[in-house]
Amino acid sequence: xxxxxxxxxxxxxxxxxxxxxxxxxxxxxxxxxxxxxxxxxxxxxxxxxxxxxxxxxxxxxxxxxxxxxxxxxxxxxxxxxxxxxxxxxxxxxxxxxxxxxxxxxxxxxxxxxx
Amino acid sequence: xxxxxxxxxxxxxxxxxxxxxxxxxxxxxxxxxxxxxxxxxxxxxxxxxxxxxxxxxxxxxxxxxxxxxxxxxxxxxxxxxxxxxxxxxxxxxxxxxxxxxxxxxxxxxxxxxx
Numbered sequence: 001x002x003x004x005x006x007x008x009x010x011x012x013x014x015x016x017x018x019x020x021x022x023x024x025x026x027x028x029x030x031x032x033x034x035x036x037x038x039x040x041x042x043x044x045x046x047x048x049x050x051x052x053x054x055x056x057x058x059x060x061x062x063x064x065x066x067x068x069x070x071x072x073x074x075x076x077x078x079x080x081x082x083x084x085x086x087x088x089x090x091x092x093x094x095x096x097x098x099x100x101x102x103x104x105x106x107x108x109x110x111x112x113x114x
Numbered sequence: 115x116x117x118x119x120x121x122x123x124x125x126x127x128x129x130x131x132x133x134x135x136x137x138x139x140x141x142x143x144x145x146x147x148x149x150x151x152x153x154x155x156x157x158x159x160x161x162x163x164x165x166x167x168x169x170x171x172x173x174x175x176x177x178x179x180x181x182x183x184x185x186x187x188x189x190x191x192x193x194x195x196x197x198x199x200x201x202x203x204x205x206x207x208x209x210x211x212x213x214x215x216x217x218x219x220x221x222x223x224x225x226x227x228x
Contacts, residue, residue, distance in 0.1 A: 034216055043205060043221040089157070098169035100145060102217065104157035 002027045004092050006105035013080055014113050021075040021108045023090030028071050031095035034102070035064050035075050038087045047088075048075070080112045116140075118220035120206050126226045127196055135191040135223045139208030146189050147209075147217065148181060152202040160204075163189060164211075196227045 007022045023033075032051045036044040048057045048064040050073070056065040063076040077084060090105040119138040127133050139146050148160040159173040163183045174180070178196075183189040193200055203224050207217040 032216070036219075044207075044219040046216055046218070049216040091157075100162045100164070101147065101159040101170060101173070102149075102157075103159070104149075106156050 002092070002094065002103045004090055004103050004105035006088075006090055006108050008108060009106065010109040010111075012111040012113060015080060015082060017080050017112075018076070018078050019080055019110070021077070021088050021090075021110070023073040023075070023105050025071045025073075025090075025092045025103070027092075027094070028068050029094065030068060031093040033064075033066055033073050034091045034093065035062075035073075036089040036091060038089060038107070044089065077110075080110075082112045082114045085110055085112050118206055118208050118218050120204075120220035120223050122223060123221065124224045124226075126228060129198060129227055130195055132192065132194045133196055133225065135193075135204050135206075135225070137189045137191070137206030137208075137220060139187060139189070139206070140218055141187075142210070143208035143218075144186065144211050145209045146183060147207045148189070148191050149205045149207065149219075150202045151205060151222070155202075157205070160191070193225075196225075198227045201225055201227045 003026045005024050030052050034049045035047045038044050050057045050066045061078040066073045087107045087109050089107045091102040093102050121136045146163040150158045161181050162170040165186045166183050178194045181191045203222040205219055205222045207219045209217045
């Protein structure tokens with residue numbers, strides 16, 4: 001079964017700290033992996049997309065890594081800010097034949113305290 | 115359009131009634147997806163369209179759920195004889211062919227069945 005797990009489920013940090021969010025997936029035959037941000041009552045905002053052949057992607061203060069063989073990805077947020085407070089979702093894409101879908105993790109609720 | 119548009123943004127319906135949810139994808143995006151986010155549950159895949167065809171309907175929870183897409187553009191998700199467990203946020207996403215370029219999500223329709 002294709003499952004995606006995120007740890008921790010919730011995290012509270014003071015402003016300025018660096019932090020790491022973890023994602024693991026059971027089926028390593030992924031097409032790509034995407035990190036999203038979800039604000040309360042809002043849709044999903046794509047943060048970073050890593051193709052299965054890539055090891056990492058960076059955008060500003062965000063860095064995502066991918067270890068496909070071990071079924072793991074991490075999202076590193078540098079110098080956290082209160083505006084980073086949101087739920088972060090990891091999603092793994094499976095593509096081939098009739099299949100084209102994202103399997104989402106359970107999410108990490110991040111609170112950055114000013 | 116500039117983004118994925120969903121309507122209505124909120125819908126309250128009585129148990130047993132039928133509802134239709136609409137999604138307007140980004141112009142030129144050939145792939146369209148429906149997901150459901152229930153309270154306490156993660157995001158679940160419902161159905162995937164490539165053009166007007168739906169090669170993967172594996173996530174539709176029951177035969178009360180159906181979806182169609184016309185003109186390779188607008189999609190409608192229909193829920194017949196709604197039940198309280200259908201209450202959720204229904205999210206639509208679109209992408210260029212396949213998942214190479216990632217998904218763009220709409221803001222969702224919050225469905226409440228009373």
